[in-house]
Amino acid sequence: MVRVMFRTSGALMRAQWKPMAAKSALRNASKTARWSSSVVTPEWLRESDVKSGKVRVLDCDHPIAFQRAHIPHATSFAGFKATTLKDPRGGSGVISQSDFQQLVDIMAIDGDSTLVFYDDELGMGATRAWWVFLHYGYPKDKLKVLDGGWKQWMTDIKEVEDGPGVDYSSSHSSARPLSPTGQLLGLDDVQTALLTDSSQFVDARSHAEYIGAQANGNRRVGHVPGAVHLEWKEGVDFHHNGRFKSKSELEKQVQHLIKDPSKPLITYCQRGIRAAHSAFVLQEILGYKDVKIYEDSMAQYLNREDTAIEHLE
Structure with missing residues:
Protein backbone atom coordinates (compact mmCIF):
# COMPACT_ATOMS: atom_id res chain seq x y z
CA MET A 1 0.00 0.00 0.00
CA VAL A 2 1.50 3.32 -1.07
CA ARG A 3 0.10 6.73 -0.47
CA VAL A 4 0.02 8.99 -3.51
CA MET A 5 0.60 12.65 -2.72
CA PHE A 6 1.49 15.81 -4.58
CA ARG A 7 3.26 18.83 -3.20
CA THR A 8 3.87 22.10 -5.02
CA SER A 9 5.81 24.95 -3.45
CA GLY A 10 5.07 23.62 0.00
CA ALA A 11 1.31 23.30 -0.59
CA LEU A 12 0.26 19.68 -0.83
CA MET A 13 -2.75 17.93 -2.30
CA ARG A 14 -3.39 14.51 -0.81
CA ALA A 15 -5.06 11.55 -2.47
CA GLN A 16 -6.68 8.67 -0.67
CA TRP A 17 -4.78 5.55 0.26
CA LYS A 18 -4.68 3.19 -2.66
CA PRO A 19 -2.42 0.47 -4.06
CA MET A 20 -0.20 1.41 -6.95
CA ALA A 21 -1.01 0.09 -10.38
CA ALA A 22 1.18 -2.62 -11.84
CA LYS A 23 4.60 -1.22 -12.63
CA SER A 24 5.66 -0.92 -16.24
CA ALA A 25 9.03 -2.20 -17.36
CA LEU A 26 11.86 0.14 -16.45
CA ARG A 27 14.65 1.29 -18.67
CA ASN A 28 18.17 0.00 -18.08
CA ALA A 29 18.85 0.64 -14.39
CA SER A 30 22.46 1.61 -15.01
CA LYS A 31 21.38 4.46 -17.25
CA THR A 32 21.63 7.88 -15.64
CA ALA A 33 20.70 11.03 -17.51
CA ARG A 34 21.22 11.86 -21.14
CA TRP A 35 24.46 13.73 -20.66
CA SER A 36 26.06 13.52 -17.23
CA SER A 37 26.86 10.91 -14.61
CA SER A 38 26.01 13.54 -11.99
CA VAL A 39 22.36 13.61 -13.12
CA VAL A 40 20.17 10.57 -12.50
CA THR A 41 16.65 9.61 -13.52
CA PRO A 42 13.80 8.45 -11.26
CA GLU A 43 14.15 4.97 -12.79
CA TRP A 44 17.83 4.85 -11.84
CA LEU A 45 17.00 5.89 -8.29
CA ARG A 46 14.20 3.36 -7.88
CA GLU A 47 16.55 0.57 -8.93
CA SER A 48 19.33 1.75 -6.60
CA ASP A 49 20.30 0.28 -3.23
CA VAL A 50 18.56 2.86 -1.06
CA LYS A 51 17.43 0.45 1.66
CA SER A 52 20.96 -0.33 2.81
CA GLY A 53 22.03 3.30 2.86
CA LYS A 54 24.63 2.82 0.15
CA VAL A 55 22.56 5.31 -1.82
CA ARG A 56 21.20 8.13 0.33
CA VAL A 57 18.25 10.21 -0.89
CA LEU A 58 18.31 13.78 0.44
CA ASP A 59 15.19 15.94 0.16
CA CYS A 60 16.14 19.63 -0.08
CA ASP A 61 12.64 21.09 0.32
CA HIS A 62 10.91 22.51 3.37
CA PRO A 63 10.62 19.98 6.23
CA ILE A 64 6.82 20.39 6.37
CA ALA A 65 6.57 19.34 2.72
CA PHE A 66 8.89 16.44 3.48
CA GLN A 67 6.74 15.26 6.39
CA ARG A 68 3.67 15.14 4.16
CA ALA A 69 5.25 13.37 1.22
CA HIS A 70 8.70 12.33 0.10
CA ILE A 71 10.54 9.75 -1.96
CA PRO A 72 10.77 6.42 -0.10
CA HIS A 73 13.81 6.05 2.18
CA ALA A 74 14.65 9.75 1.89
CA THR A 75 16.06 11.96 4.63
CA SER A 76 15.04 15.59 5.11
CA PHE A 77 18.08 17.71 4.42
CA ALA A 78 16.16 20.90 5.24
CA GLY A 79 15.15 19.37 8.54
CA PHE A 80 18.70 20.11 9.69
CA LYS A 81 18.19 23.83 8.85
CA ALA A 82 20.73 23.51 6.10
CA THR A 83 18.74 23.93 2.89
CA THR A 84 20.97 26.63 1.42
CA LEU A 85 24.11 25.60 3.33
CA LYS A 86 24.77 29.20 4.28
CA ASP A 87 26.51 30.30 7.47
CA PRO A 88 23.86 29.85 10.21
CA ARG A 89 25.25 32.91 12.01
CA GLY A 90 24.19 35.15 9.14
CA GLY A 91 25.91 36.84 6.25
CA SER A 92 26.23 35.65 2.69
CA GLY A 93 29.03 33.11 3.09
CA VAL A 94 28.94 29.34 2.91
CA ILE A 95 28.46 27.21 6.00
CA SER A 96 31.81 26.87 7.76
CA GLN A 97 33.91 23.73 7.52
CA SER A 98 33.31 22.87 11.18
CA ASP A 99 29.54 23.40 10.91
CA PHE A 100 29.43 21.38 7.71
CA GLN A 101 31.42 18.56 9.31
CA GLN A 102 28.99 18.58 12.22
CA LEU A 103 26.06 18.44 9.80
CA VAL A 104 27.33 15.39 7.93
CA ASP A 105 28.25 13.71 11.22
CA ILE A 106 24.73 14.23 12.59
CA MET A 107 23.25 12.87 9.37
CA ALA A 108 25.76 9.99 9.44
CA ILE A 109 26.86 10.69 5.88
CA ASP A 110 30.12 8.93 5.21
CA GLY A 111 32.22 9.20 2.07
CA ASP A 112 31.18 5.72 0.95
CA SER A 113 27.53 6.60 0.32
CA THR A 114 26.21 7.91 -2.98
CA LEU A 115 24.11 11.01 -2.29
CA VAL A 116 21.12 11.87 -4.48
CA PHE A 117 19.71 15.37 -3.97
CA TYR A 118 16.23 16.40 -5.10
CA ASP A 119 13.76 19.22 -4.57
CA ASP A 120 10.52 20.70 -5.88
CA GLU A 121 12.17 24.02 -6.76
CA LEU A 122 13.45 23.39 -10.30
CA GLY A 123 16.68 21.89 -9.00
CA MET A 124 17.90 25.01 -7.22
CA GLY A 125 18.21 23.47 -3.77
CA ALA A 126 19.56 20.19 -5.11
CA THR A 127 22.32 21.77 -7.20
CA ARG A 128 23.29 24.06 -4.33
CA ALA A 129 23.69 21.08 -2.00
CA TRP A 130 25.60 19.15 -4.69
CA TRP A 131 28.04 22.03 -5.14
CA VAL A 132 28.70 22.63 -1.44
CA PHE A 133 29.36 18.93 -0.85
CA LEU A 134 31.79 19.05 -3.77
CA HIS A 135 33.43 22.17 -2.30
CA TYR A 136 34.03 20.36 0.98
CA GLY A 137 35.68 17.41 -0.68
CA TYR A 138 32.95 14.79 -0.92
CA PRO A 139 33.83 12.36 -3.76
CA LYS A 140 32.35 13.81 -6.93
CA ASP A 141 31.45 10.42 -8.39
CA LYS A 142 29.15 9.89 -5.41
CA LEU A 143 27.19 13.14 -5.79
CA LYS A 144 24.00 13.06 -7.90
CA VAL A 145 21.05 15.30 -8.70
CA LEU A 146 17.65 13.81 -9.55
CA ASP A 147 16.63 15.18 -12.95
CA GLY A 148 13.26 16.91 -12.64
CA GLY A 149 13.23 16.34 -8.89
CA TRP A 150 9.97 15.68 -7.11
CA LYS A 151 7.76 16.44 -10.11
CA GLN A 152 9.57 13.98 -12.37
CA TRP A 153 9.51 11.33 -9.65
CA MET A 154 5.75 11.74 -9.32
CA THR A 155 5.35 11.55 -13.10
CA ASP A 156 7.48 8.45 -13.59
CA ILE A 157 7.28 6.48 -10.34
CA LYS A 158 4.56 7.92 -8.05
CA GLU A 159 5.73 5.98 -4.99
CA VAL A 160 5.97 8.11 -1.85
CA GLU A 161 6.10 7.96 1.92
CA ASP A 162 5.08 10.43 4.61
CA GLY A 163 6.39 11.02 8.10
CA PRO A 164 9.87 11.73 9.46
CA GLY A 165 11.83 9.68 6.94
CA VAL A 166 14.85 7.45 7.54
CA ASP A 167 17.13 8.01 10.53
CA TYR A 168 20.60 6.67 9.78
CA SER A 169 22.35 8.14 12.80
CA SER A 170 22.36 4.94 14.88
CA SER A 171 23.40 2.56 12.10
CA HIS A 172 26.24 4.32 10.29
CA SER A 173 29.74 5.31 11.28
CA SER A 174 30.89 8.91 11.56
CA ALA A 175 31.75 10.78 8.42
CA ARG A 176 35.35 11.00 7.29
CA PRO A 177 36.98 14.44 7.69
CA LEU A 178 36.22 16.84 4.84
CA SER A 179 38.14 19.89 3.71
CA PRO A 180 37.54 22.69 1.17
CA THR A 181 38.63 22.15 -2.43
CA GLY A 182 38.24 25.73 -3.65
CA GLN A 183 34.99 25.41 -5.59
Whole structure:
Protein backbone atom coordinates (compact mmCIF):
# COMPACT_ATOMS: atom_id res chain seq x y z
CA MET A 1 0.00 0.00 0.00
CA VAL A 2 1.50 3.32 -1.07
CA ARG A 3 0.10 6.73 -0.47
CA VAL A 4 0.02 8.99 -3.51
CA MET A 5 0.60 12.65 -2.72
CA PHE A 6 1.49 15.81 -4.58
CA ARG A 7 3.26 18.83 -3.20
CA THR A 8 3.87 22.10 -5.02
CA SER A 9 5.81 24.95 -3.45
CA GLY A 10 5.07 23.62 0.00
CA ALA A 11 1.31 23.30 -0.59
CA LEU A 12 0.26 19.68 -0.83
CA MET A 13 -2.75 17.93 -2.30
CA ARG A 14 -3.39 14.51 -0.81
CA ALA A 15 -5.06 11.55 -2.47
CA GLN A 16 -6.68 8.67 -0.67
CA TRP A 17 -4.78 5.55 0.26
CA LYS A 18 -4.68 3.19 -2.66
CA PRO A 19 -2.42 0.47 -4.06
CA MET A 20 -0.20 1.41 -6.95
CA ALA A 21 -1.01 0.09 -10.38
CA ALA A 22 1.18 -2.62 -11.84
CA LYS A 23 4.60 -1.22 -12.63
CA SER A 24 5.66 -0.92 -16.24
CA ALA A 25 9.03 -2.20 -17.36
CA LEU A 26 11.86 0.14 -16.45
CA ARG A 27 14.65 1.29 -18.67
CA ASN A 28 18.17 0.00 -18.08
CA ALA A 29 18.85 0.64 -14.39
CA SER A 30 22.46 1.61 -15.01
CA LYS A 31 21.38 4.46 -17.25
CA THR A 32 21.63 7.88 -15.64
CA ALA A 33 20.70 11.03 -17.51
CA ARG A 34 21.22 11.86 -21.14
CA TRP A 35 24.46 13.73 -20.66
CA SER A 36 26.06 13.52 -17.23
CA SER A 37 26.86 10.91 -14.61
CA SER A 38 26.01 13.54 -11.99
CA VAL A 39 22.36 13.61 -13.12
CA VAL A 40 20.17 10.57 -12.50
CA THR A 41 16.65 9.61 -13.52
CA PRO A 42 13.80 8.45 -11.26
CA GLU A 43 14.15 4.97 -12.79
CA TRP A 44 17.83 4.85 -11.84
CA LEU A 45 17.00 5.89 -8.29
CA ARG A 46 14.20 3.36 -7.88
CA GLU A 47 16.55 0.57 -8.93
CA SER A 48 19.33 1.75 -6.60
CA ASP A 49 20.30 0.28 -3.23
CA VAL A 50 18.56 2.86 -1.06
CA LYS A 51 17.43 0.45 1.66
CA SER A 52 20.96 -0.33 2.81
CA GLY A 53 22.03 3.30 2.86
CA LYS A 54 24.63 2.82 0.15
CA VAL A 55 22.56 5.31 -1.82
CA ARG A 56 21.20 8.13 0.33
CA VAL A 57 18.25 10.21 -0.89
CA LEU A 58 18.31 13.78 0.44
CA ASP A 59 15.19 15.94 0.16
CA CYS A 60 16.14 19.63 -0.08
CA ASP A 61 12.64 21.09 0.32
CA HIS A 62 10.91 22.51 3.37
CA PRO A 63 10.62 19.98 6.23
CA ILE A 64 6.82 20.39 6.37
CA ALA A 65 6.57 19.34 2.72
CA PHE A 66 8.89 16.44 3.48
CA GLN A 67 6.74 15.26 6.39
CA ARG A 68 3.67 15.14 4.16
CA ALA A 69 5.25 13.37 1.22
CA HIS A 70 8.70 12.33 0.10
CA ILE A 71 10.54 9.75 -1.96
CA PRO A 72 10.77 6.42 -0.10
CA HIS A 73 13.81 6.05 2.18
CA ALA A 74 14.65 9.75 1.89
CA THR A 75 16.06 11.96 4.63
CA SER A 76 15.04 15.59 5.11
CA PHE A 77 18.08 17.71 4.42
CA ALA A 78 16.16 20.90 5.24
CA GLY A 79 15.15 19.37 8.54
CA PHE A 80 18.70 20.11 9.69
CA LYS A 81 18.19 23.83 8.85
CA ALA A 82 20.73 23.51 6.10
CA THR A 83 18.74 23.93 2.89
CA THR A 84 20.97 26.63 1.42
CA LEU A 85 24.11 25.60 3.33
CA LYS A 86 24.77 29.20 4.28
CA ASP A 87 26.51 30.30 7.47
CA PRO A 88 23.86 29.85 10.21
CA ARG A 89 25.25 32.91 12.01
CA GLY A 90 24.19 35.15 9.14
CA GLY A 91 25.91 36.84 6.25
CA SER A 92 26.23 35.65 2.69
CA GLY A 93 29.03 33.11 3.09
CA VAL A 94 28.94 29.34 2.91
CA ILE A 95 28.46 27.21 6.00
CA SER A 96 31.81 26.87 7.76
CA GLN A 97 33.91 23.73 7.52
CA SER A 98 33.31 22.87 11.18
CA ASP A 99 29.54 23.40 10.91
CA PHE A 100 29.43 21.38 7.71
CA GLN A 101 31.42 18.56 9.31
CA GLN A 102 28.99 18.58 12.22
CA LEU A 103 26.06 18.44 9.80
CA VAL A 104 27.33 15.39 7.93
CA ASP A 105 28.25 13.71 11.22
CA ILE A 106 24.73 14.23 12.59
CA MET A 107 23.25 12.87 9.37
CA ALA A 108 25.76 9.99 9.44
CA ILE A 109 26.86 10.69 5.88
CA ASP A 110 30.12 8.93 5.21
CA GLY A 111 32.22 9.20 2.07
CA ASP A 112 31.18 5.72 0.95
CA SER A 113 27.53 6.60 0.32
CA THR A 114 26.21 7.91 -2.98
CA LEU A 115 24.11 11.01 -2.29
CA VAL A 116 21.12 11.87 -4.48
CA PHE A 117 19.71 15.37 -3.97
CA TYR A 118 16.23 16.40 -5.10
CA ASP A 119 13.76 19.22 -4.57
CA ASP A 120 10.52 20.70 -5.88
CA GLU A 121 12.17 24.02 -6.76
CA LEU A 122 13.45 23.39 -10.30
CA GLY A 123 16.68 21.89 -9.00
CA MET A 124 17.90 25.01 -7.22
CA GLY A 125 18.21 23.47 -3.77
CA ALA A 126 19.56 20.19 -5.11
CA THR A 127 22.32 21.77 -7.20
CA ARG A 128 23.29 24.06 -4.33
CA ALA A 129 23.69 21.08 -2.00
CA TRP A 130 25.60 19.15 -4.69
CA TRP A 131 28.04 22.03 -5.14
CA VAL A 132 28.70 22.63 -1.44
CA PHE A 133 29.36 18.93 -0.85
CA LEU A 134 31.79 19.05 -3.77
CA HIS A 135 33.43 22.17 -2.30
CA TYR A 136 34.03 20.36 0.98
CA GLY A 137 35.68 17.41 -0.68
CA TYR A 138 32.95 14.79 -0.92
CA PRO A 139 33.83 12.36 -3.76
CA LYS A 140 32.35 13.81 -6.93
CA ASP A 141 31.45 10.42 -8.39
CA LYS A 142 29.15 9.89 -5.41
CA LEU A 143 27.19 13.14 -5.79
CA LYS A 144 24.00 13.06 -7.90
CA VAL A 145 21.05 15.30 -8.70
CA LEU A 146 17.65 13.81 -9.55
CA ASP A 147 16.63 15.18 -12.95
CA GLY A 148 13.26 16.91 -12.64
CA GLY A 149 13.23 16.34 -8.89
CA TRP A 150 9.97 15.68 -7.11
CA LYS A 151 7.76 16.44 -10.11
CA GLN A 152 9.57 13.98 -12.37
CA TRP A 153 9.51 11.33 -9.65
CA MET A 154 5.75 11.74 -9.32
CA THR A 155 5.35 11.55 -13.10
CA ASP A 156 7.48 8.45 -13.59
CA ILE A 157 7.28 6.48 -10.34
CA LYS A 158 4.56 7.92 -8.05
CA GLU A 159 5.73 5.98 -4.99
CA VAL A 160 5.97 8.11 -1.85
CA GLU A 161 6.10 7.96 1.92
CA ASP A 162 5.08 10.43 4.61
CA GLY A 163 6.39 11.02 8.10
CA PRO A 164 9.87 11.73 9.46
CA GLY A 165 11.83 9.68 6.94
CA VAL A 166 14.85 7.45 7.54
CA ASP A 167 17.13 8.01 10.53
CA TYR A 168 20.60 6.67 9.78
CA SER A 169 22.35 8.14 12.80
CA SER A 170 22.36 4.94 14.88
CA SER A 171 23.40 2.56 12.10
CA HIS A 172 26.24 4.32 10.29
CA SER A 173 29.74 5.31 11.28
CA SER A 174 30.89 8.91 11.56
CA ALA A 175 31.75 10.78 8.42
CA ARG A 176 35.35 11.00 7.29
CA PRO A 177 36.98 14.44 7.69
CA LEU A 178 36.22 16.84 4.84
CA SER A 179 38.14 19.89 3.71
CA PRO A 180 37.54 22.69 1.17
CA THR A 181 38.63 22.15 -2.43
CA GLY A 182 38.24 25.73 -3.65
CA GLN A 183 34.99 25.41 -5.59
CA LEU A 184 33.57 28.52 -3.90
CA LEU A 185 35.47 31.78 -4.33
CA GLY A 186 35.73 34.93 -2.22
CA LEU A 187 36.02 38.59 -3.11
CA ASP A 188 39.82 38.52 -3.29
CA ASP A 189 39.63 35.79 -5.94
CA VAL A 190 37.10 37.83 -7.89
CA GLN A 191 39.20 41.00 -7.72
CA THR A 192 42.27 39.10 -8.92
CA ALA A 193 40.34 37.53 -11.80
CA LEU A 194 39.11 40.97 -12.86
CA LEU A 195 42.56 42.53 -12.62
CA THR A 196 44.21 39.79 -14.67
CA ASP A 197 41.28 39.15 -17.04
CA SER A 198 41.82 35.48 -16.32
CA SER A 199 38.19 34.33 -16.02
CA GLN A 200 34.81 34.77 -17.68
CA PHE A 201 32.09 35.88 -15.27
CA VAL A 202 28.56 34.53 -15.74
CA ASP A 203 25.67 36.41 -14.13
CA ALA A 204 22.86 33.99 -13.22
CA ARG A 205 20.39 36.64 -12.02
CA SER A 206 17.36 38.05 -13.80
CA HIS A 207 17.78 40.44 -16.71
CA ALA A 208 16.50 43.32 -14.58
CA GLU A 209 19.14 42.68 -11.94
CA TYR A 210 21.86 42.32 -14.57
CA ILE A 211 21.17 45.61 -16.35
CA GLY A 212 20.74 47.52 -13.10
CA ALA A 213 16.98 48.05 -13.21
CA GLN A 214 16.39 46.07 -10.01
CA ALA A 215 18.44 46.57 -6.85
CA ASN A 216 17.20 43.50 -4.95
CA GLY A 217 17.99 45.25 -1.68
CA ASN A 218 21.56 46.18 -2.61
CA ARG A 219 23.01 49.68 -2.19
CA ARG A 220 24.23 49.71 -5.79
CA VAL A 221 23.03 48.10 -9.01
CA GLY A 222 24.64 46.48 -12.02
CA HIS A 223 26.97 43.58 -12.71
CA VAL A 224 30.62 42.56 -12.61
CA PRO A 225 32.46 44.24 -15.51
CA GLY A 226 32.55 42.00 -18.57
CA ALA A 227 30.10 39.47 -17.15
CA VAL A 228 27.79 37.75 -19.61
CA HIS A 229 24.15 37.20 -18.70
CA LEU A 230 22.83 33.63 -18.50
CA GLU A 231 19.90 33.49 -16.11
CA TRP A 232 19.80 30.24 -14.19
CA LYS A 233 16.30 29.50 -15.51
CA GLU A 234 17.76 29.15 -19.00
CA GLY A 235 18.99 25.73 -17.92
CA VAL A 236 15.49 24.56 -16.97
CA ASP A 237 13.04 22.76 -19.25
CA PHE A 238 9.74 24.17 -17.99
CA HIS A 239 7.75 21.94 -20.35
CA HIS A 240 9.09 18.75 -18.76
CA ASN A 241 8.79 19.05 -14.99
CA GLY A 242 11.72 21.42 -14.62
CA ARG A 243 14.27 18.91 -15.86
CA PHE A 244 17.61 20.12 -17.15
CA LYS A 245 17.54 21.11 -20.79
CA SER A 246 19.36 18.84 -23.20
CA LYS A 247 23.00 19.49 -23.96
CA SER A 248 22.20 20.44 -27.56
CA GLU A 249 19.62 23.02 -26.44
CA LEU A 250 22.02 24.51 -23.94
CA GLU A 251 24.88 24.66 -26.41
CA LYS A 252 22.78 26.84 -28.72
CA GLN A 253 22.11 29.25 -25.86
CA VAL A 254 25.65 29.42 -24.53
CA GLN A 255 27.93 29.25 -27.56
CA HIS A 256 27.51 32.94 -28.41
CA LEU A 257 28.15 33.97 -24.79
CA ILE A 258 31.27 32.02 -23.91
CA LYS A 259 33.83 33.22 -26.44
CA ASP A 260 36.80 31.33 -25.01
CA PRO A 261 35.83 27.84 -23.76
CA SER A 262 39.29 27.34 -22.25
CA LYS A 263 38.87 30.29 -19.89
CA PRO A 264 37.77 29.49 -16.32
CA LEU A 265 34.16 30.43 -15.56
CA ILE A 266 32.93 32.15 -12.40
CA THR A 267 29.18 32.22 -11.81
CA TYR A 268 27.42 34.54 -9.39
CA CYS A 269 23.93 35.74 -8.44
CA GLN A 270 22.68 37.43 -5.26
CA ARG A 271 23.71 34.87 -2.62
CA GLY A 272 25.30 31.99 -4.50
CA ILE A 273 22.15 29.85 -4.79
CA ARG A 274 21.06 30.51 -8.38
CA ALA A 275 24.73 30.59 -9.35
CA ALA A 276 25.10 26.99 -8.17
CA HIS A 277 22.41 25.85 -10.61
CA SER A 278 24.13 27.66 -13.49
CA ALA A 279 27.54 26.33 -12.47
CA PHE A 280 26.15 22.79 -12.36
CA VAL A 281 24.69 23.16 -15.85
CA LEU A 282 27.89 24.64 -17.26
CA GLN A 283 30.15 22.00 -15.75
CA GLU A 284 28.12 18.82 -15.50
CA ILE A 285 25.97 19.12 -18.63
CA LEU A 286 27.90 21.35 -21.01
CA GLY A 287 31.28 20.02 -19.93
CA TYR A 288 33.22 23.19 -19.08
CA LYS A 289 36.25 22.03 -17.13
CA ASP A 290 36.91 24.91 -14.75
CA VAL A 291 33.79 26.39 -13.16
CA LYS A 292 33.68 28.12 -9.78
CA ILE A 293 31.07 30.10 -7.83
CA TYR A 294 31.50 33.52 -6.27
CA GLU A 295 29.91 32.48 -3.00
CA ASP A 296 29.01 35.86 -1.48
CA SER A 297 27.91 37.15 -4.88
CA MET A 298 26.11 40.49 -5.23
CA ALA A 299 24.97 40.54 -1.60
CA GLN A 300 28.59 41.40 -0.91
CA TYR A 301 29.82 42.91 -4.16
CA LEU A 302 27.12 45.56 -4.66
CA ASN A 303 27.22 46.67 -1.04
CA ARG A 304 30.84 47.75 -1.08
CA GLU A 305 32.33 50.94 -2.47
CA ASP A 306 35.59 49.41 -3.70
CA THR A 307 34.13 47.09 -6.36
CA ALA A 308 33.84 47.96 -10.04
CA ILE A 309 30.42 47.66 -11.66
CA GLU A 310 28.73 48.04 -15.02
CA HIS A 311 25.05 48.62 -15.67
CA LEU A 312 23.02 49.08 -18.81
CA GLU A 313 20.08 51.01 -17.39
